Amino acid sequence: MKIGTIDVKVSVLAVAVFIVFTILLLITSIYSPEVRASLIWLIPCLFMLLVIPIVLNYMSRSQYAELTPQYEAEARTVRIKLVNENMVGKPVRIEGVVERVYFQFLNRPQYLVADRSGTISVKMFTSPEDDVNVNDVVEVLGQVIRRYIVTGDPVINCVSIKKIKK
């Protein structure tokens, strides 16, 4: 779904929740007259289960889209081995191969990206522009953060992940 220039993606989880509650509402409204009487506000509430994730995704995607040019200008290309805890807060650009993909179904994907020097976790807090899969060669733009905010190994808070041809 496209809103303006932003391609909005709804997570599988949000769709599943919507479907489950739709079925529940259908069944209960058949058997319960009280529920039938409340359908006037239950149906909008049901759609809010879909609308809220869409709006949140649109907001985060548009924010990330605004940030991308800034990161493209400021980020330095580094090898994964050079990313360390002293670089927390620094914008970086890394290139590598996607070895693993996690949590894509939540629209909060996490990638394990590798280059010849090592591997690093790349966390994204929204859905990426491209559909990135295992073995894709990608360029990642993002900021170095700690895995658990104040502690843990350095990871990349991804602003943009794009497939590149190598």
Added chain:
Amino acid sequence: MSSNFCAVIRKIWSRKCLVCTFCDSKGGMFIVEIPSYLTKNRQQWLEYAVPILSFGGVAVALLAEMLNVPLDIHYPASGCVAASVILAYLAFIRPRKDIVAISTPIYAIIFFLVPSDSSVGIMLMFLYAISLTILLIRFKLRFGSASPVAGGMDEGPLFGYIARTGEAIGSVRPEIAADAGRVFILFAHGEYDMAATLAQKNSQAPENAVNNAPATAFAIIAGYCAQCRSDRAPLTPHRHFTPENRPFLFHTAPDTAGTDQDSAVALDNALLLLYAVAMIFAGEDQREQLRSFHAFAEKLAGR
């Protein structure tokens, strides 16, 4: 092992050489001591303490019940609490933190210390002890060994390399050594512009073959920092280490010269050489500062 080696070590770490505990000034007799032995031994004991304390608490509670000894169950339950704290500590000192193991003391306090409607029973303690043991095995398998920094800075290939480089180079002017340390720190922080400026300043006019190696290292770093400014620039250094510089390098250069891999190894070698130079020839304040970047140096060394 020469006394010169010990002097270098004393200078690097500001304390007595831990490799040879007893060595005379002539560099004669010495007794080899593994410096991380105590630390590793303590960790091993702490690992054993987790099941011992938790199951020990269960055993004490069982015995008290069997012998009809009136014992408040919270006393043996404190074994589970102590085991949780130890497990959390062991998980915390690892470079990759296991958040599940770190949070176990919270659950121990909720289960065993905070007053609640449901009373603490032996079964709860037993299940908790099993959970802690499973978590201990899990984080040992999945989260590797403890932090190299915690394990000791005075061992391993990097330590040997620093000592070797100190002996091979002989002397470097303190201001160059200080700049070497600054460039390394700036690079570790990702301040590539400042690192490039400082490295460029020191990359000129080598006095002889020995001083040529640090100057080349400065030049390689300056070249890298300048190149990584532009988008997608090939990361090839302008200068290379010469065959005469080989004794001062940590990694062996690959046969394929001019490739990405070659320039990556050259950069790692340049950074490690500057780290070694600064650790040996810079002032005490800067060495102290550099010690906090030891983990980055170990990473470059491939540990």
